[in-house]
Amino acid sequence: MTLDSKVPGGPIAEKWDHHKFASKLVNPANKRKHTVIIVGTGLAGASAASSLGELGYQVLSFCIQDSPRRAHSIAAQGGINAAKNYQNDGDSVYRLFYDTVKGGDYRSREANVYRLAQISVNIIDQCVAQGVPFAREYGGLLDNRSFGGAQVSRTFYARGQTGQQLLLGAYQSMMRQVQRGNVKIFPRREMLDLVVIDGKARGIVVRNLVTGALETYAADAVILATGGYGTVFYLSTNAVNSNVTAAWRAHKRGALFANPCFTQIHPTCIPVSGEHQSKLTLMSESLRNDGRVWVPKNPGDTRRPESIPESERDYYLERKYPSFGNLVPRDVASRNAKQVCDDGRGVGETGLAVYLDFSDAIKRLGPDVIASRYGNLFQMYEKITGEDPYKVPMRIYPAVHYTMGGLWVDYNLMSTIPGLHVLGEANFSDHGSNRLGASALMQGLADGYFVIPYTLGHYIASTPLPKVSTDADPFKEALASTQERINRLLQVKGKRTIREFHRELGRVMWDYVGMSRNEAGLKTALERIPQLREEFWQNVSVPGSPDNLNQSLEHAGRVADYLEFAEVIALDALERRESCGGHFREESQTPDNEALRDDEHYSYVAAWEFTGVGKRPTLHKEPLVFEEVHPTQRSYK
Amino acid sequence: MATMTLKLQIWRQPGPSVPGRLVPYTAEGVSSDMSFLEMLDVVNEGLIAKGEDPIAFDSDCREGICGMCSLVVNGIPHGPERGTTVCQLHMRHFKDGETITIEPWRARAFPVVKDLIVDRSAFDRIIAAGGFVSINVGGAPDGNAIPIGKATADLAMDSAACIGCGACVAACKNASAHLFTSAKISHLALMPQGQVERQQRVVRMVEQMDAEGFGSCSNEGECEAVCPKEIPISNIARMVREYTRAVLTRR
Numbered sequence: 001m002t003l004d005s006k007v008p009g010g011p012i013a014e015k016w017d018h019h020k021f022a023s024k025l026v027n028p029a030n031k032r033k034h035t036v037i038i039v040g041t042g043l044a045g046a047s048a049a050s051s052l053g054e055l056g057y058q059v060l061s062f063c064i065q066d067s068p069r070r071a072h073s074i075a076a077q078g079g080i081n082a083a084k085n086y087q088n089d090g091d092s093v094y095r096l097f098y099d100t101v102k103g104g105d106y107r108s109r110e111a112n113v114y115r116l117a118q119i120s121v122n123i124i125d126q127c128v129a130q131g132v133p134f135a136r137e138y139g140g141l142l143d144n145r146s147f148g149g150a151q152v153s154r155t156f157y158a159r160g161q162t163g164q165q166l167l168l169g170a171y172q173s174m175m176r177q178v179q180r181g182n183v184k185i186f187p188r189r190e191m192l193d194l195v196v197i198d199g200k201a202r203g204i205v206v207r208n209l210v211t212g213a214l215e216t217y218a219a220d221a222v223i224l225a226t227g228g229y230g231t232v233f234y235l236s237t238n239a240v241n242s243n244v245t246a247a248w249r250a251h252k253r254g255a256l257f258a259n260p261c262f263t264q265i266h267p268t269c270i271p272v273s274g275e276h277q278s279k280l281t282l283m284s285e286s287l288r289n290d291g292r293v294w295v296p297k298n299p300g301d302t303r304r305p306e307s308i309p310e311s312e313r314d315y316y317l318e319r320k321y322p323s324f325g326n327l328v329p330r331d332v333a334s335r336n337a338k339q340v341c342d343d344g345r346g347v348g349e350t351g352l353a354v355y356l357d358f359s360d361a362i363k364r365l366g367p368d369v370i371a372s373r374y375g376n377l378f379q380m381y382e383k384i385t386g387e388d389p390y391k392v393p394m395r396i397y398p399a400v401h402y403t404m405g406g407l408w409v410d411y412n413l414m415s416t417i418p419g420l421h422v423l424g425e426a427n428f429s430d431h432g433s434n435r436l437g438a439s440a441l442m443q444g445l446a447d448g449y450f451v452i453p454y455t456l457g458h459y460i461a462s463t464p465l466p467k468v469s470t471d472a473d474p475f476k477e478a479l480a481s482t483q484e485r486i487n488r489l490l491q492v493k494g495k496r497t498i499r500e501f502h503r504e505l506g507r508v509m510w511d512y513v514g515m516s517r518n519e520a521g522l523k524t525a526l527e528r529i530p531q532l533r534e535e536f537w538q539n540v541s542v543p544g545s546p547d548n549l550n551q552s553l554e555h556a557g558r559v560a561d562y563l564e565f566a567e568v569i570a571l572d573a574l575e576r577r578e579s580c581g582g583h584f585r586e587e588s589q590t591p592d593n594e595a596l597r598d599d600e601h602y603s604y605v606a607a608w609e610f611t612g613v614g615k616r617p618t619l620h621k622e623p624l625v626f627e628e629v630h631p632t633q634r635s636y637k
Numbered sequence: 638m639a640t641m642t643l644k645l646q647i648w649r650q651p652g653p654s655v656p657g658r659l660v661p662y663t664a665e666g667v668s669s670d671m672s673f674l675e676m677l678d679v680v681n682e683g684l685i686a687k688g689e690d691p692i693a694f695d696s697d698c699r700e701g702i703c704g705m706c707s708l709v710v711n712g713i714p715h716g717p718e719r720g721t722t723v724c725q726l727h728m729r730h731f732k733d734g735e736t737i738t739i740e741p742w743r744a745r746a747f748p749v750v751k752d753l754i755v756d757r758s759a760f761d762r763i764i765a766a767g768g769f770v771s772i773n774v775g776g777a778p779d780g781n782a783i784p785i786g787k788a789t790a791d792l793a794m795d796s797a798a799c800i801g802c803g804a805c806v807a808a809c810k811n812a813s814a815h816l817f818t819s820a821k822i823s824h825l826a827l828m829p830q831g832q833v834e835r836q837q838r839v840v841r842m843v844e845q846m847d848a849e850g851f852g853s854c855s856n857e858g859e860c861e862a863v864c865p866k867e868i869p870i871s872n873i874a875r876m877v878r879e880y881t882r883a884v885l886t887r888r
Contacts (some may be wrong), residue, residue: 047774054773065760066695066754069801070703086781122777129777131830133768133794140784156780158794164702165797172769179765187758210750239697273670278678279699380701383718383725384672451773497685499678543685548652549751551693552685 003256003607003622004409009110012628013093013243016115019411020454024461031056032479034460035219037204039191039246041068043163043441044424046170047448053177055453058299061174062186062206062216064241064554069171072227072239076163077284077377079155080127080441082120085220087144091152093117100439103149103329104404104432105581105597107259107633109605109624111411112429116439119446124156126449130169134158145373146175146289149636155438160284160376166441170448182465188552189215191246192485193478194222194253194420201250201420202468205478207486209554213546214479214486216470220460222418223452224250225444228403228425229443230263232513232562234506236400237269237282243558247407247426248565255415256607256620258408258428260565261573264435264582265515267333270384270394271353280399281384283356283377285437288326289368290361291394293317293333295354299344304356305393316340317558324636331434331582331595332636334398338515339593340395350396357393357395398515402440404431404582405572408622414448414453416607418463421456429604433581439543486546489556494539501536502559505566507531511572518586522574530614531562533614564613570606575619575627578602590633599631641667641733645680647692648740653698653748653778659738668698669729673716674699674706677739693752699863701725704800707807708753709740714804714863717800722802722865742803742810746850757803758847760817766840771828783829796823798866805860806867811852816860819848819876820868826879843880 008019026034034057038049041063084094096117101108102347124142128134135143135157144153177183188209192204195203195216205217229244230236250255268283294315296308316336318325328336337354340346347353362370367390371378378389385395406428413421413429424444432437469475499591507553508528512521536559544550578587579595580602588596640704643664650657663678671679674696697705701722708723710716714812716726737751747755797820805816822839827830831838852872861870 040664043750049776063704065697066757067704067801069699069764070705072698074704075698075700075702084780124780125777126774128780128783129770129772129830131793131825131828133790133797133824133828134780136790138783138786138787140780158797161702161798164800165794168797172764173759175765176769176771178761179682187759187761239703240699241697241732274668274678276668276671276675278672278675280842281700305829349740379720380725383707383721383727386729453774497682499682510834541685541688543688544690549693549754552691 001416001609001620003408003620004301004410005109005622006412007109007215007575008411009381012114015111016118023454023458026457026461028056032058034058035060036221036223036456037217037219038062038223038225039424040071040225040227040426041171042073042225042227042424043167043170043444044448046174046422047445048181048223048225048423048452050170050173051449051453052456053180053251054172054528059177059183060186060219061183062189062191064190064209066187067188068148068174068185069168073167073441074164074241075239077160078147078286078562079157079162079438079527079544080123080166081147081154081438082124082156082442083117083154084121084124085370086142087153089152091154095152096120096154099150100430100436101412101432101629102634103400103436104434105595106432106599106626107262107580107624108432108602110626110628115451116430116446118333118444119450120442122450123445127166127169130173132158132165135234141578143500145286146237146327148288148327148333149436151377157286160286160374163441166445168296170445170452175546192249192482192557194250195474195478196253196417197468197472197474200418202464203470203475206484210549212550214482215351216475218468218470218475220465221421221456221535223421224407224426225421225423225448228406228427229565230400232566233400234503235272235277235280236333237266237280240279242567243561245558247559250407250415250420252610253417255420256408256609257405257568258605258607259405259433259572260569260620261513261576261583262404262433262581263400264330264384264402264404265334265398267330267337267398268356269399271348271350271397281380282399282401283381283394283396285330287356287374290373291356291358292360293326293345293354293356295345298434307349314345321627321636327637328636329434329436332512334515335584338566347452353395355393356396358389364389376464379398402435404435408605409567413451413454414459419459423452433583461538486553489542489553489560490546492542494541496539497541497563498556498559501532501540505529505532505559505562509566509569513573516584516586517573519574522570525570526574529563529567529570536560536563568608568617572606573615576602576606597631603631639669641669641728641731643667643731644736646736646738649692649752650749652751652856657749667728671728672699672724673726673728674724676866693754695754696724699724702792702800704802707742707755707802707804709742709807711738714742714807715865720865720867728814742807744806744851746812746814747803747806751852759851760801760803760847763814763818763842763845764821767841768825770825771834780806785808785829789827793824794828794873799868800866802865804863804865806851808859808863810857810859811855814846814849814851814852814877815854815873816864816868816870818842819872822876823872826875835879838849838885839876839879839883
């Protein structure tokens with residue numbers, strides 16, 4: 001299989017315009033004859049549903065939550081980037097493009113990133129027009145803040161609830177199309193299989209999570225916008241129901257999975273407090289605008305933070321990276337936090353935390369200004385930890401947050417299965433090996449509002465799509481195999497709970513495939529994961545029945561998929577014998593412990609093809625060509 | 638770290654058409670650092686180990702923003718902490734040996750699906766009736782073309798912060814959805830972008846709210862008291878004004 005990225009020719013700034021013009025169009029009267037399935041209602045899925053509904057397609061929208069408004073994009077706090085240059089501080093489409101390619105440590109596709117930067121400005125306009133209440137300056141214009149990996153202020157925000165406001169904007173637009181009859185919503189449905197007919201994605205199998213019934217839906221194209229797979233680590237900042245199932249089932253039907261080992265560990269999360277913990281809570285990166293990160297200079301210093309004098313504190317990010325300081329990209333900040341804790345200088349009960357201190361900012365700006373910027377985050381911190389960050393520095397530690405890897409897509413956001421498009425975090429395309437803060441919201445909305453309406457139209461206009469019925473054999477086969485898997489899960493009747501397996505898998509992933517990876521550890525993971533999977537199928541206890549609401553069964557299916565998928569993450573990490581972005585291989589580092597890329601051997605997208613559970617997947621490589629941004633050793637010093 | 642033992646009375650109901658009842662459980666080894674939902678996770682782990690059906694409850698983000706969690710704790714939606722969703726409520730607010738009663742949202746418009754899970758799709762239909770600005774993608778003017786005063790934007794944001802959890806309905810003796818509906822109406826009525834459809838929006842949303850079977854508002858303010866985002870009841874006053882004006886000036 002050769003991976004054709006379908007990147008158009010011509011100068012980078014003109015590729016998207018040329019491509020749009022070259023794309024075929026669907027006559028307005030014909031659009032309503034085409035049905036499109038969209039799975040997931042986060043920023044990418046909801047914006048796609050609304051924009052395709054507006055164009056007149058018949059959209060069927062599915063989500064696992066009780067309402068499309070609850071998708072996990074809602075939890076994004078800090079903001080959304082756009083190259084508006086409203087601050088007159090030197091921003092441009094080219095600079096956002098450049099920062100994103102560099103921030104991704106030269107492992108993303110240039111043409112996709114350039115398009116993202118171009119579209120970023122339209123996203124802000126669109127969201128403002130929808131009535132999203134972005135933060136404003138006193139003069140009434142839009143306010144910006146700074147985020148990691150950039151030296152300009154280009155992040156638009158709505159307090160600490162930017163994801164919520166953008167998602168509600170997209171959800172409301174989508175509900176407008178529901179009211180007009182162009183979008184039909186199917187909440188509490190979980191996609192359990194993709195139906196491929198004559199080599200094209202033509203439908204899905206879902207489980208109705210209320211009645212337990214398996215349902216099939218046919219369409220002319222399927223769009224997955226099902227988010228990332230961070231919960232493979234069990235503890236992450238993702239919602240507890242986030243999962244890889246839809247993407248994994250598509251992978252098993254032939255969609256290649258790209259760069260699965262590119263996982264982002266976010267530097268500023270509330271540290272783990274105990275075994276019972278079900279998820280980790282992020283403290284927005286925006287806090288690093290005003291918070292200073294430090295640990296005691298001396299290992300084993302257990303004094304309270306206020307008793308440690310300035311001279312005995314190590315503001316290690318400011319010391320090591322004077323030009324970016326506390327605003328280095330996430331991968332750099334996370335790795336440094338791990339290093340100081342490994343040195344025995346971590347703080348708090350577990351020693352697995354560093355301070356994020358606002359006392360200087362409070363002195364400089366006053367508590368009111370700090371409250372207006374971060375009030376809800378401070379409040380959230382206090383609720384969880386019982387400590388007041390206005391008085392005591394926050395304690396933070398890295399946690400799994402985002403997955404840059406995902407289903408492989410070409411420039412049209414189409415996977416290796418014709419008709420199956422993948423948007424948002426679920427695809428792999430724009431962030432390389434490290435995503436910059438405030439770029440996930442940008443990508444989700446770019447894909448849904450501004451890319452898919454063009455590329456899906458081209459696919460539909462240029463592909464013969466005979467009508468299919470859900471009575472067709474491929475639907476029956478998919479339905480039967482889904483049913484069989486559910487029955488198998490319920491019949492194991494073992495002794496261990498699903499959560500025990502999930503937690504154990506998460507521990508293996510965190511210990512060996514986490515912030516820092518090495519060959520021996522990855523090989524250990526590759527032994528442990530199949531063992532755990534085998535034990536799962538012999539000893540898991542899934543209570544209840546398949547024919548009603550059964551949250552254990554839902555969780556079991558997701559963990560079963562993770563037990564297959566985790567192996568591909570570890571294998572991908574093992575095969576990539578270089579460090580880049582969030583993927584840190586201990587064998588490949590500079591003398592001062594920064595990630596050391598190996599462009600000669602690894603400047604490619606690793607796309608894995610499914611060959612069977614437990615069988616080694618086949619690696620396909622899409623070479624990465626850099627015509628604009630010449631790869632250099634990333635430096636934030 | 639202190640651990641506690643708690644007596645729980647939890648609403649169990651197999652399905653919408655089957656009667657439910659309170660069932661006693663004991664939660665042991667509860668740490669004060671646990672969230673309320675993590676405490677229930679532990680209870681469920683125990684039930685699964687004994688081969689019993691675990692307690693069904695909704696949750697997703699577990700950081701207080703998705704609006705999925707929906708438990709009435711000791712008679713109060715989201716429990717005793719002000720401005721806090723139940724997923725952000727921590728066990729340090731409870732005492733060893735305490736009895737805690739856990740029930741679902743109760744409202745005619747929110748039928749029970751199973752145990753502590755209810756159907757809140759009525760809220761989606763209220764938004765679909767008019768909770769949006771009718772603009773298509775493409776052709777939006779520059780984001781800075783319409784200046785909006787900071788005070789206005791902040792006020793709109795106060796209303797827009799609603800997470801759609803439905804605690805307001807659960808707390809109200811009339812099961813009224815006035816706070817939820819008025820928060821969206823206020824958000825859009827305050828912003829210049831919402832002006833064009835201001836009148837038809839309020840009328841349609843209020844009509845849909847009534848059609849869903851939510852009750853009236855009798856100004857008692859329980860909704861505001863339990864709202865995890867502390868959405869003020871002044872939104873309801875604004876909605877009533879908006880509605881009155883829209884109806885009186887209807888052409």
